[in-house]
Amino acid sequence: MKVVSVINIKGGVGKTTLTANLGAELASRGMRVLLIDLDPQASLTFSFYTIDDWDALLAPNLTIQRWFDAQNNGHDPVRLSELARAPAGVEGSIKHPNGRLDLVASHLGLINIDTRLASSMSGGTFDQVRANVMKTYRMLADELRDRTLRRKYDVVLIDCAPNFNVLNKAALVASDWVLIPAKADHLSTLGIEYLIKHLKDLTSDYKQFLRVRSPGEPQYPRISPEILGVVFSMVPKRLDLPIQAVRPFLEEIKQLQGVPVFETIIRQSTALFAAAPRDGVPVSVATSVPADVAKELDDLAEEFTNNAGLKGIE
Ligand SMILES: Nc1ncnc2c1ncn2[C@@H]1O[C@H](COP(=O)(O)OP(=O)(O)OP(=O)(O)O)[C@@H](O)[C@H]1O
Ligand SMILES: [Mg+2]
Structure with a gap:
């Protein structure tokens, strides 16, 4: 099972x-896909559910909020795999017999989650802080090691909010790959540079923390979230090609070192x-769907599958 954070600051x-x-698209090629909506805006969730259905079916106890509460407030433990549901509206559109598309929904009430997580990491001696930070950073990674979940899914896509807060750090620590959607403009270029710098800092902080270990603390695994690539999206095209005005920005990002x-x-x-x-x-x-757009989405899935080492699963 590969874990992919979809992120841009x-x-x-x-x-x-x-x-x-x-x-x-991956599910319709026969992959078993889990989507995790980690953004309190819950846009991914509302791409599959109406607000009324979310309110009735998910909000009471089938969102990631329940998992956070279980982690942090000692509520009844729950696995993420128990919270995943196949959105009914899309099920009929996944034609492949092996394909599956499940979602762990988000909750609008998570708006303060980062402050809560940040405060859970602070206080005490250096060792205590380090232990708290590791526990928080590893929160999702440890959950995604769950055997049931790993048997059930081939790929997990985590939709991240636009920031580099604690929750996103936990997503990156859990990830094999980082996928960076971007628009073709100057500010997107800056955003990617910041993201890469923060990702390097996170990986090196984590490595430092691995070196010191208090008695009784688990031996945490190493991490290596790699950049799978930047995907340009929302690009104005004419005759199947990006319009002239955006091409310099596409080139600018292609020049960034170490960024496929x-x-x-x-x-x-x-x-x-x-x-x-x-x-x-x-x-x-x-x-x-017009053939040119369908082809782009098909090409994207093909490139993603090849680059992420998922070929042969479909
Ligand atoms: N290729 C596209 N063409 C036109 N509109 C698009 C395209 N992709 C996304 N949009 C629209 O642009 C807006 C932003 O897209 P989206 O919500 O996917 O971005 P996001 O990066 O997830 O935003 P946020 O940072 O708020 O999470 C939405 O209204 C979406 O419907
Ligand atoms: Mg979003």
Whole structure:
């Protein structure tokens, strides 16, 4: 099972849309996909559920909030695998018999989660702080080692909020791969540079913490979240090619050291992508999608599968 964080410090670059579409496309190729909505905005959740259905079916006790409460407030323990559900609206669109698309939904009440997590890490001696930080950073990683979950899914896509707070650090610590959606503009380039710097700092802090170990503390595994690549999304195209005005920004990002860039570029299409969440079915598995857009999403899944070492699972 591969774990992939879909992240960019910059907001509104297409992270959630890409997560939903890639997840559905992989499932329709026969993969067993788990989506985790780690963003308190819950946009990924609302790409599959109406607010009324979320309120009735998920909010009371089938969101990631229940898992956090169980971790931090001593509520009844619950596994993430018990919270995952297949959104009914999309099930009929996953044609492959082995394919599966489940979601661990988010909760709007998680808006203060980062402050809660940050305070749970502070206080005491250096050793206590270090132990608390490790426990918090490893929160998701340890959960995703659950055997039931690893047997059930081939790939986990984590939709992250646009920041580098504690929750996202926990997602990165749990990840094999980091997928970075980006728009073709200057601020996106800056966002990617910051993200990469923060990722390096996180990995090296974690490594430092691994070196010291208090008696009785578990031997934590090493981590190596690698950058799978930048995927350009929401790019204006004409005749299947990015318009002239955005090409310098595509080039700028390709020049960044050590940052692979996906060949597939997802076009801007408000009519398709902005409307799909209302129907609860991602464009990649919807009917009557124009051939050029369907091909882009197909190419994206193909490139993703090859680069992430998932070939042969479908
Ligand atoms: N390829 C696209 N073409 C047109 N509109 C798009 C495309 N991809 C996403 N959008 C729209 O752009 C907006 C932002 O997209 P999305 O929510 O996926 O970004 P995000 O990076 O997850 O945002 P946030 O940082 O708030 O989590 C949404 O309204 C979405 O419907
Ligand atoms: Mg989002």
